[in-house]
Amino acid sequence: MKKIIIGTLATFAVSVSLNAAVYATVNGEEVTDKDVASLMRAMPGTKFSQLQPAQQKKVVDQAIERKLLSKEAFNSGIEKDADYIKTLNAIKSDIALEIWMKRVFEKIKVSEKEAKAYFDKNKDKFIKPETVKARHIVVADEKTAKDIIKELSGLSGEALVKKFIELAKTKSTGPSGANGGDLGWFNKKQMVGPFSEAAFGQGKGEVTKTPVKTQFGYHVILTEDKKGGEKVKFEEAKVQIENGLKMEKFRKDVSKRAKDLRKKAKIVMK
Numbered sequence: 409m410k411k412i413i414i415g416t417l418a419t420f421a422v423s424v425s426l427n428a429a430v431y432a433t434v435n436g437e438e439v440t441d442k443d444v445a446s447l448m449r450a451m452p453g454t455k456f457s458q459l460q461p462a463q464q465k466k467v468v469d470q471a472i473e474r475k476l477l478s479k480e481a482f483n484s485g486i487e488k489d490a491d492y493i494k495t496l497n498a499i500k501s502d503i504a505l506e507i508w509m510k511r512v513f514e515k516i517k518v519s520e521k522e523a524k525a526y527f528d529k530n531k532d533k534f535i536k537p538e539t540v541k542a543r544h545i546v547v548a549d550e551k552t553a554k555d556i557i558k559e560l561s562g563l564s565g566e567a568l569v570k571k572f573i574e575l576a577k578t579k580s581t582g583p584s585g586a587n588g589g590d591l592g593w594f595n596k597k598q599m600v601g602p603f604s605e606a607a608f609g610q611g612k613g614e615v616t617k618t619p620v621k622t623q624f625g626y627h628v629i630l631t632e633d634k635k636g637g638e639k640v641k642f643e644e645a646k647v648q649i650e651n652g653l654k655m656e657k658f659r660k661d662v663s664k665r666a667k668d669l670r671k672k673a674k675i676v677m678k
Contacts, residue, residue: 429441431443431444431468431471432468432471432472434472434475434476435479437475439468439471439472439475441456443471443474443475444456444467444468444471446471446474447467447470447471447474448467509658509662512658512661512662513654513658516654516657516658516661517654518650518653518654518657520646522653523642523646523649523650523653524642526649526653527642527645527646527649531639534639534640534645535637535638535639535640536635536636536637536638536639536640537595537636537637538595538596538608538634538635538636538637539593539594539595539634539635539636540593540594540607540608540631540632540633540634541591541592541593541631541632541633541634542591542594542607542629542630542631542632543569543572543573543576543584543588543589543590543591543629543630543632544576544580544582544584544589544591544603544627544628544629544630545572545575545576545579545580545582545585545589545627545628546580546581546582546585546624546625546626546627546628547579547580547581547625547626547628548581548625548626549626550619550621550626552579552626553619553626553627553628554618554619556575556579556628557615557616557617557618557619557628559571559575560572560575560615560628564613565613568613568615568630569630569632572588572589572615572630573588573589576588576589581625582624582625589630593635595636596608600622600623600624602620602621602622603620603622603627603629606620606627606629607629607631608631608634610629610631611631611634612631612632612633612634613630613631613632614630614631615628615629615630615631616628616629
């Protein structure tokens with residue numbers, strides 16, 4: 409039962425997330441997100457919005473053709489076909505369950521008081537992830553890395569950044585060297601352990617005092633800026649909390665109904 413509920417919830421979540429965009433009309437009938445979504449299932453992990461305009465047009469064209477072919481199928485009298493009737497009857501219970509669960513979900517309410525109580529009890533969960541903006545110079549041997557650190561010693565502010573960029577362009581063996589070693593903003597999980605520890609472990613405008621060794625070589629790291637780590641305000645987290653509590657209430661409600669129905673039903677395991 410739990411697997412069925414989870415599967416239905418996934419389908420339900422997809423149906424709720426679709427908006428009302430209309431891409432075309434076919435003999436007065438709209439081609440919407442729902443039609444596009446059914447085709448996008450053949451490309452798991454890819455969103456329609458991520459496609460190039462030409463690819464999006466191709467998907468919409470396919471949706472138009474499906475509309476036309478579906479109409480042709482109905483015009484052929486397929487509704488009287490035995491296989492059609494058998495297949496339709498087989499999926500009626502799934503459709504009924506999905507729509508019923510949607511109605512149950514829509515009736516569930518979460519008050520601001522409940523949301524605030526959850527927030528106050530779980531403030532440690534609402535912290536913005538810490539990120540840093542850094543540059544690096546990577547070389548093949550430790551001695552070269554130490555020499556680079558010596559060249560940078562005594563510098564600070566704009567002078568340090570300027571010199572770092574110069575050395576990155578001339579000495580770094582990594583692909584970011586051409587761009588002055590710029591790595592942009594990243595969180596701790598986006599880099600290998602020793603690199604992240606060094607970049608996050610020093611303050612703004614600081615350069616690693618010793619080379620940082622990884623499987624890519626020896627790194628000299630300049631931490632340019634830091635942000636995150638501060639607590640999220642309730643107003644920022646309110647919608648997220650309400651949605652989470654609503655889904656939790658929904659799961660408990662459906663689970664209780666299923667258990668109650670099992671108690672009343674005559675079930676024979678085979």
